[in-house]
Amino acid sequence: MTNQTLLSTHGLRKSYGKRDAKFEALRGINLEIKQGESVAIVGKSGSGKSTLMHLLALLDRPTKGEIHLNGENTSKLRQRKLNHLRNKEFGFVFQSFFMNANDSVLNNVILPLKIDGVGRRERKQRAMHALKIVGLETKAKNKAKDLSGGQKQRVCIARAIVNNPKVIFADEPTGNLDSATGAKIEDILFNLNQEHGITLIVVTHDQELADKCQRQIHIADGHVASDKEGALIEDDKATREIEVYEEEPDEEEGDEEYHEDDDDDEENEEIIDRFLDDENADSDGDGFIDNNTQPHITHVKSKGSK
Ligand SMILES: Nc1ncnc2c1ncn2[C@@H]1O[C@H](COP(=O)(O)OP(=O)(O)OP(=O)(O)O)[C@@H](O)[C@H]1O
Numbered sequence: 001m002t003n004q005t006l007l008s009t010h011g012l013r014k015s016y017g018k019r020d021a022k023f024e025a026l027r028g029i030n031l032e033i034k035q036g037e038s039v040a041i042v043g044k045s046g047s048g049k050s051t052l053m054h055l056l057a058l059l060d061r062p063t064k065g066e067i068h069l070n071g072e073n074t075s076k077l078r079q080r081k082l083n084h085l086r087n088k089e090f091g092f093v094f095q096s097f098f099m100n101a102n103d104s105v106l107n108n109v110i111l112p113l114k115i116d117g118v119g120r121r122e123r124k125q126r127a128m129h130a131l132k133i134v135g136l137e138t139k140a141k142n143k144a145k146d147l148s149g150g151q152k153q154r155v156c157i158a159r160a161i162v163n164n165p166k167v168i169f170a171d172e173p174t175g176n177l178d179s180a181t182g183a184k185i186e187d188i189l190f191n192l193n194q195e196h197g198i199t200l201i202v203v204t205h206d207q208e209l210a211d212k213c214q215r216q217i218h219i220a221d222g223h224v225a226s227d228k229e230g231a232l233i234e235d236d237k238a239t240r241e242i243e244v245y246e247e248e249p250d251e252e253e254g255d256e257e258y259h260e261d262d263d264d265d266e267e268n269e270e271i272i273d274r275f276l277d278d279e280n281a282d283s284d285g286d287g288f289i290d291n292n293t294q295p296h297i298t299h300v301k302s303k304g305s306k
């Protein structure tokens with residue numbers, strides 16, 4: 001964590017509806033989030049957690065108050081600039097954000113790069129690298145809808161990191177997952193936070209997950225009820241090795257059709273095959289590419305190599 005403030009809110013308010021139906025979901029939130037922090041936003045159902053997360057992520061505008069990103073007041077920015085900032089600086093792991101179900105896993109991960117205007121070859125290579133990080137490179141060709149719940153969450157993480165974001169926003173990233181799969185999702189997220197310095201902002205009902213964050217912000221009735229350093233368990237959290245697990249390549253799935261553009265299949269095949277065949281890419285077997293084929297996410301150290 002650095003001392004640099006990444007996001008700050010000033011008197012943030014959000015109401016929904018009008019007149020009699022008006023509901024104040026956020027009632028004056030003042031927060032400062034530093035670059036590289038891991039922050040859990042906790043609180044009862046309906047307390048305003050997701051509303052706050054959507055505002056922080058610049059997905060929605062406040063009714064009153066300001067959000068500053070890197071010291072800049074975002075309410076002064078035009079929608080176009082906001083969209084650009086969001087795509088460039090933020091990654092999202094939201095269950096409701098999932099995905100083009102009938103499109104391939106690869107194309108789903110590629111999307112933020114496409115929006116950002118990254119060239120075709122580079123975006124495929126970077127998307128494959130992100131899939132490798134979450135252990136799903138062999139599922140690149142599958143349709144997104146054919147994956148399991150945990151795999152879908154991992155695709156969401158791959159898409160969230162493909163643009164080398166400064167912040168990952170995750171709303172209930174382990175909700176609806178069994179505990180083993182949830183633990184793997186957590187490992188990936190905390191590894192991104194600790195090894196890559198990505199700021200992690202997580203909404204969760206899971207107290208164990210919240211306890212792994214450096215800081216817990218408790219929201220109650222649209223207010224900050226408490227804001228404190230979390231119960232960090234150093235040797236469990238800080239040095240936990242990321243476990244990238246292998247998916248068995250599925251013979252039948254290899255023939256499945258997928259397409260980013262209709263004339264693109266051959267090039268996709270070539271990039272995926274090269275990626276999967278490249279035995280030298282991960283010589284120490286830690287699940288990360290050693291040669292720097294992906295310029296934006298650097299090699300991740302494994303356990304004890306701080
Ligand atoms: N679009 C909307 N229109 C009207 N009311 C809304 C809207 N979105 C949220 N609310 C209300 O604002 C309050 C806060 O909602 P929010 O989704 O932020 O809660 P939450 O803390 O994320 O809850 P949960 O844990 O159940 O996801 C709730 O009372 C909700 O009904």
Ligand SMILES: [Mg+2]
Nearest residue numbers: 049050051203
């Ligand atoms: Mg919510």
